[in-house]
Amino acid sequence: MIAIHSIFESISGEVGFISQGSWCTIVRLQGCNLRCRWCDTKESQSIEAKYILSIDDVVARCKNSKVLLTGGEPLIQKETLELIDYLIEKKHFVQVETNGSISLPKGYLSDCGWVVDYKGPSSGMMDRMPSFEEFIDNWIEHRVIVKLVVDNSEEDLEFVFQVLSKMHGLFQFAISPLDAKGEKILDIVNFIRERDEKLLDELIFSIQMHKVVGLL
Numbered sequence: 001m002i003a004i005h006s007i008f009e010s011i012s013g014e015v016g017f018i019s020q021g022s023w024c025t026i027v028r029l030q031g032c033n034l035r036c037r038w039c040d041t042k043e044s045q046s047i048e049a050k051y052i053l054s055i056d057d058v059v060a061r062c063k064n065s066k067v068l069l070t071g072g073e074p075l076i077q078k079e080t081l082e083l084i085d086y087l088i089e090k091k092h093f094v095q096v097e098t099n100g101s102i103s104l105p106k107g108y109l110s111d112c113g114w115v116v117d118y119k120g121p122s123s124g125m126m127d128r129m130p131s132f133e134e135f136i137d138n139w140i141e142h143r144v145i146v147k148l149v150v151d152n153s154e155e156d157l158e159f160v161f162q163v164l165s166k167m168h169g170l171f172q173f174a175i176s177p178l179d180a181k182g183e184k185i186l187d188i189v190n191f192i193r194e195r196d197e198k199l200l201d202e203l204i205f206s207i208q209m210h211k212v213v214g215l216l
């Protein structure tokens with residue numbers, strides 16, 4: 001059994017292995033171990049679940065071949081790995097969004113794509129992140145896009161530069177500015193360009209498309 005906040009059809013709003021703008025099934029899992037300052041899904045933080053469903057039930061409700069698992073934090077429930085494996089067995093393409101604070105069990109491998117946050121200063125949750133070395137060790141064997149949600153404060157920009165410098169060449173990175181329309185992307189581009197232009201090569205800038213078009 002697994003705690004679910006909601007299952008719905010929408011567009012994949014951000015950069016990931018499911019192309020941004022693709023119609024897909026979104027499974028929002030209930031419960032999160034973090035409390036980011038700018039969380040936009042506060043209703044999914046509590047462990048009090050609206051629905052407790054069997055894995056079979058969840059999979060039966062996934063109508064689309066592309067399934068995006070998000071939260072809350074999917075990895076606080078150990079059943080999530082079983083759900084991922086079963087969705088893949090049923091021929092879905094699966095992408096999981098996770099907050100970066102929880103590592104996968106050693107030896108667990110999956111064909112799904114992982115969009116893994118590394119939380120910066122503006123989240124207020126940076127002290128809950130693993131060290132750069134632990135993060136690399138956790139995720140290097142998996143299909144990962146590292147997502148950095150940032151504002152354009154001096155400390156967040158410095159954080160982006162530190163992450164890119166330490167993990168350069170190991171992952172792809174999605175930069176997701178806090179303003180939904182991406183008006184601050186140019187500030188971020190200019191900051192990185194001044195420090196080390198080649199770091200821009202690994203970046204994908206992402207705006208939250210679902211918010212721009214008014215979908216969940």
Ligand code: SF4
Nearest residue numbers: 032034036039072099
């Ligand atoms: S990890 Fe995600 S769901 Fe949890 S508090 Fe942060 S933004 Fe909200």
